[in-house]
Amino acid sequence: MSTGQAIFRDVPDPPAPKRPSLGSRLVKSRTDYLYVAPAILVMLVVIAYPIYYTIELSFFNTPASLALSEKQFNGLDNYVTILTSSIFWKVTWQTIIWTVVSTLFAFLLGLGAALALHREFAGRALLRGLLLIPWVVSAVAASYVWKWLYHSDFGAIGALMVQLGVTDQPINFLDNTTTSLYSLIVVNVWKEFSFAMIMLMAGLQTVPDTLLRAAQVDGASPWQRFWHVTWPHLSSVSTVTVLLLVVQNFNSFIIPFIMTGGGPVGSTQIWITHIYELAFLRQRWGVGAAYAVLLFIIMMTLGYFYVRALTRGDDQRAGA
Amino acid sequence: MAQVVLKDVVKNYGPVYAVNRVSLTVEDGEFVALVGPSGCGKTTTLNLVAGLISMSGGAVTIGDRDVTNLDPKDRDIAMVFQNYALYPQKSVYKNLAFPLQMRKLPKEEIDKKVRDAAKTLDITHLLERKPRELSGGQQQRVALGRALVREPRVFLMDEPLSNLDAKLRVQMRSEIKRFHQDLGATIIYVTHDQLEAVTMSDKMAVMNGGFLQQYDSPANVFANPINMFVASFVGSPAMSLVPLTAVSKGTQVVLTSPEGWEMPLSDANGRKALSATSNKVVLGGRHSTIKVHKVQVPGAVPGKVYTVEPTGDVTFAQVFVSGATVNVSVPPGFALRPDEPVFLEFDQDRMHLFDGETEMALRL
Amino acid sequence: MSSITEYRSGGMGWRWAGRIFLVFLLGFTIMPMAWMLITSLKTGFAAMQYPPQWWPTEPTLDNYWRLLDPSGSVGQDFLRYFWNSMWVSVVTTVLAVAVAVPAAYAFSRFRFPGRTFLFFAVLLRNMFPAVVFLVPLFILMRVLGLVNTHGSLILTYLTFGLPLAIWLLKGFYDNIPIQLEQAARIDGATRFQAFFLIVMPLSTPGIIATSIYSFIGAWNEYIYAYTFLTRHDQMTLPVGIQRFFSENATDWPGLMAATFLMSIPVVVLFLVLQRYFVRALTEGAVKH
Ligand SMILES: Nc1ncnc2c1ncn2[C@@H]1O[C@H](COP(=O)(O)OP(=O)(O)O)[C@@H](O)[C@H]1O
Ligand SMILES: [Mg+2]
Numbered sequence: 001m002s003t004g005q006a007i008f009r010d011v012p013d014p015p016a017p018k019r020p021s022l023g024s025r026l027v028k029s030r031t032d033y034l035y036v037a038p039a040i041l042v043m044l045v046v047i048a049y050p051i052y053y054t055i056e057l058s059f060f061n062t063p064a065s066l067a068l069s070e071k072q073f074n075g076l077d078n079y080v081t082i083l084t085s086s087i088f089w090k091v092t093w094q095t096i097i098w099t100v101v102s103t104l105f106a107f108l109l110g111l112g113a114a115l116a117l118h119r120e121f122a123g124r125a126l127l128r129g130l131l132l133i134p135w136v137v138s139a140v141a142a143s144y145v146w147k148w149l150y151h152s153d154f155g156a157i158g159a160l161m162v163q164l165g166v167t168d169q170p171i172n173f174l175d176n177t178t179t180s181l182y183s184l185i186v187v188n189v190w191k192e193f194s195f196a197m198i199m200l201m202a203g204l205q206t207v208p209d210t211l212l213r214a215a216q217v218d219g220a221s222p223w224q225r226f227w228h229v230t231w232p233h234l235s236s237v238s239t240v241t242v243l244l245l246v247v248q249n250f251n252s253f254i255i256p257f258i259m260t261g262g263g264p265v266g267s268t269q270i271w272i273t274h275i276y277e278l279a280f281l282r283q284r285w286g287v288g289a290a291y292a293v294l295l296f297i298i299m300m301t302l303g304y305f306y307v308r309a310l311t312r313g314d315d316q317r318a319g320a
Numbered sequence: 321m322a323q324v325v326l327k328d329v330v331k332n333y334g335p336v337y338a339v340n341r342v343s344l345t346v347e348d349g350e351f352v353a354l355v356g357p358s359g360c361g362k363t364t365t366l367n368l369v370a371g372l373i374s375m376s377g378g379a380v381t382i383g384d385r386d387v388t389n390l391d392p393k394d395r396d397i398a399m400v401f402q403n404y405a406l407y408p409q410k411s412v413y414k415n416l417a418f419p420l421q422m423r424k425l426p427k428e429e430i431d432k433k434v435r436d437a438a439k440t441l442d443i444t445h446l447l448e449r450k451p452r453e454l455s456g457g458q459q460q461r462v463a464l465g466r467a468l469v470r471e472p473r474v475f476l477m478d479e480p481l482s483n484l485d486a487k488l489r490v491q492m493r494s495e496i497k498r499f500h501q502d503l504g505a506t507i508i509y510v511t512h513d514q515l516e517a518v519t520m521s522d523k524m525a526v527m528n529g530g531f532l533q534q535y536d537s538p539a540n541v542f543a544n545p546i547n548m549f550v551a552s553f554v555g556s557p558a559m560s561l562v563p564l565t566a567v568s569k570g571t572q573v574v575l576t577s578p579e580g581w582e583m584p585l586s587d588a589n590g591r592k593a594l595s596a597t598s599n600k601v602v603l604g605g606r607h608s609t610i611k612v613h614k615v616q617v618p619g620a621v622p623g624k625v626y627t628v629e630p631t632g633d634v635t636f637a638q639v640f641v642s643g644a645t646v647n648v649s650v651p652p653g654f655a656l657r658p659d660e661p662v663f664l665e666f667d668q669d670r671m672h673l674f675d676g677e678t679e680m681a682l683r684l
Numbered sequence: 685m686s687s688i689t690e691y692r693s694g695g696m697g698w699r700w701a702g703r704i705f706l707v708f709l710l711g712f713t714i715m716p717m718a719w720m721l722i723t724s725l726k727t728g729f730a731a732m733q734y735p736p737q738w739w740p741t742e743p744t745l746d747n748y749w750r751l752l753d754p755s756g757s758v759g760q761d762f763l764r765y766f767w768n769s770m771w772v773s774v775v776t777t778v779l780a781v782a783v784a785v786p787a788a789y790a791f792s793r794f795r796f797p798g799r800t801f802l803f804f805a806v807l808l809r810n811m812f813p814a815v816v817f818l819v820p821l822f823i824l825m826r827v828l829g830l831v832n833t834h835g836s837l838i839l840t841y842l843t844f845g846l847p848l849a850i851w852l853l854k855g856f857y858d859n860i861p862i863q864l865e866q867a868a869r870i871d872g873a874t875r876f877q878a879f880f881l882i883v884m885p886l887s888t889p890g891i892i893a894t895s896i897y898s899f900i901g902a903w904n905e906y907i908y909a910y911t912f913l914t915r916h917d918q919m920t921l922p923v924g925i926q927r928f929f930s931e932n933a934t935d936w937p938g939l940m941a942a943t944f945l946m947s948i949p950v951v952v953l954f955l956v957l958q959r960y961f962v963r964a965l966t967e968g969a970v971k972h
Pocket of ligand 1 (some may be wrong): 333360364365
């Protein structure tokens with residue numbers, strides 16, 4: 001039927017008001033900036049400057065004293081050094097194992113816990129709280145506790161395994177190149193699985209009950225219900241969670257640094273601990289900085305996806 | 321109280337024109353309803369008057385002051401929101417006191433005004449409660465109270481009743497009307513419910529697609545809708561519209577249907593039909609102006625009953641006429657059956673004719 | 685069995701699988717904490733036994749008394765670290781909230797040129813590892829004369845607390861109806877008053893959550909504290925404990941007691957305010 005708009009069909013829209021110039025828009029929203037200025041200022045000082053500095057440093061050979069007046073430009077030498085060193089590939093491979101395996105298990109444990117907790121029962125909040133404790137305690141404390149648990153002579157885990165008849169002798173978890181990395185991964189998963197858990201618990205709350213009921217009425221099995229109803233609703237939270245876990249794992253430092261210091265024979269060296277060692281223990285500032293720049297590039301790539309996942313739908317909200 | 325004038329007001333979001341060159345004058349003490357379907361730009365218009373969003377073009381004056389570039393707080397207005405927007409952390413008392421505190425009134429005066437307003441709205445016993453402890457109707461009263469403690473120059477209301485249940489809505493409708501009469505307040509009242517607009521307002525401004533379509537008293541809008549949109553939007557049941565073709569037959573003009581029947585028009589109506597841009601003419605009639613016959617009478621057009629809805633006092637029916645649906649009403653004793661053939665006689669003096677191309681009402 | 689929740693949890697079999705899984709997970713979670721507590725109740729001699737005493741034959745609180753005794757040298761150090769950590773964490777938290785609140789509000793409500801870019805920049809700060817910033821920040825702190833002061837830590841923690849704080853709070857502001865502010869502005873408030881008098885009190889849960897977050901982050905931070913502070917009367921707990929351990933390499937019960945004490949503030953804070961914390965974290969992450 002009639003639309004009414006049609007009667008004004010011949011009346012052109014008023015000329016679009018000129019898009020105000022950037023200058024006038026800046027002036028118009030000048031008070032808006034007051035709100036963000038303190039945050040931006042702090043971040044500028046403590047972020048922009050270091051980034052600039054790191055990039056600069058990566059093209060120089062700098063004396064151990066960090067006396068910048070004596071630094072020498074050496075082009076891409078630092079990068080070449082990194083990419084051609086055999087340890088680079090070893091460390092990279094270990095970083096990948098560390099990141100992928102930690103993320104995978106943290107996510108799966110978190111998902112399992114979220115699903116199991118997604119139901120009202122007495123003590124649910126308490127249980128959730130207890131499961132979250134590893135995530136709030138300091139990584140330093142966690143590292144020492146686990147180091148003690150893994151202790152080669154008096155460690156509880158080794159002794160327990162002997163008592164249960166799994167092994168004859170206590171395993172030397174941390175001083176053994178075949179077990180060291182995975183032993184640390186266990187600690188890392190322990191520390192961060194509950195982060196995935198709460199993210200996914202929140203995600204589960206967005207799954208409409210009516211859909212699940214409808215699926216049940218339609219005769220879907222629990223597995224089918226999970227796969228066809230629940231999981232699609234979790235996909236965006238899952239993306240954010242996995243990205244955050246990957247970033248966090250790629251950047252881990254404390255657990256390997258305190259528990260093994262990257263050893264034995266470099267078997268638990270990952271990028272960050274390696275950078276730290278290069279810069280602070282061997283004073284090879286330039287190479288360390290070049291590593292850091294490579295890391296930036298990787299992080300920015302991940303960051304792109306992270307920001308996209310986070311800000312999805314953000315601009316639909318009003319505010320004129 | 322004061323007059324409000326909108327002049328060529330425009331608000332666009334990029335290419336979307338939420339409000340498109342709207343001009344209207346609300347006289348001092350007038351109750352104006354801004355009415356139209358959802359998304360037509362009512363809220364945006366009201367927010368522009370309030371100063372809550374910036375204008376893309378045009379000007380607004382309140383009283384003799386150009387307020388186009390003034391902050392909301394300097395416009396001396398009050399507003400009632402659809403979701404009430406009561407401050408959840410404040411008690412009812414503090415909600416009512418807030419506008420007065422912002423204007424730095426002395427404590428005793430604030431107390432007196434708050435209690436007076438509470439008494440007027442019969443919410444004195446609720447003063448210490450928090451908004452979430454109130455029913456929808458009570459929240460509505462508090463929202464109203466917060467608007468009227470301050471005696472502003474203009475009241476703006478954005479669908480204030482649409483979250484209430486039907487019974488409460490009718491009751492609040494008359495209270496707001498009463499309140500308008502008692503205070504002589506200037507009120508701009510947004511609603512998507514044409515019945516609310518018709519029953520409450522002195523004048524109604526019908527909007528669609530960002531444009532102001534018609535601005536007149538409800539009686540005039542009802543009697544002389546300016547175009548097909550207004551015709552079909554105002555009135556319940558809606559005015560029925562039947563697209564036909566106008567043909568001159570000697571001295572007489574008739575409307576013909578594709579099925580071949582003809583309906584002769586009176587002289588005046590004939591001249592109107594001929595003034596259309598083409599021979600396409602749309603016939604409009606409200607149910608109260610259409611007589612239903614079971615046998616052919618001169619001038620009546622054939623149709624077939626589709627549904628019958630007895631309501632007690634009167635029975636409404638929908639009748640198919642040349643592919644269009646026509647709403648009619650008959651006395652309760654008048655038996656109609658679905659699929660029964662009937663003949664409809666349109667009152668020549670009260671029928672409406674629209675230009676089939678421009679959709680505008682044809683007038684002499 | 686309640687049929688109302690049945691569609692959620694699957695059948696009985698799945699439900700039992702879920703329970704067993706939770707029990708296993710709880711064991712995995714709790715075991716290290718329990719062992720930390722048990723070890724801290726042992727004497728040095730009792731801890732160094734194979735097989736271990738699963739429960740101390742002669743439980744003792746000596747390790748705690750030693751750490752908390754202000755007259756002993758260990759106690760003096762520990763209490764100083766504890767105080768330093770508390771001071772740094774509280775100041776960081778107060779500043780982070782003060783800076784994040786207006787920024788988050790602006791990102792939620794205003795559309796100013798550069799908003800998207802700045803917001804991305806803020807979010808991306810989350811992506812950078814601390815180690816990358818160590819050298820430049822160390823130099824920066826030297827320039828600012830902040831090396832070996834708590835100011836260097838507070839400034840640093842502020843920057844990596846801010847992005848998350850802003851993100852969390854923005855989630856809260858996004859959920860506060862804009863009509864409340866509009867009402868306030870019509871009632872005579874300026875934009876800032878509308879924010880300060882109406883919106884800010886409503887975001888209290890968000891502010892609490894952000895504060896816990898920021899506090900825990902600062903309390904647990906290790907790398908910068910390790911690099912920026914060399915004077916041991918300035919050290920915070922994580923670094924101080926490490927120092928303690930490197931000097932007493934075999935005093936495992938003492939170390940466990942220290943880590944236990946270090947964990948108490950954050951765990952208690954967290955358990956008490958858990959609901960705010962969880963809500964805030966998910967407010968931003970989950971879009972409907
Ligand atoms: N902030 C905004 N950004 C983009 N479009 C908007 C915004 N606010 C309103 N609009 C658009 O303007 C039109 C009119 O909206 P509104 O005034 O809220 O309608 P009404 O109140 O009549 O239902 C709608 O099409 C709406 O989508
Ligand atoms: Mg509206």
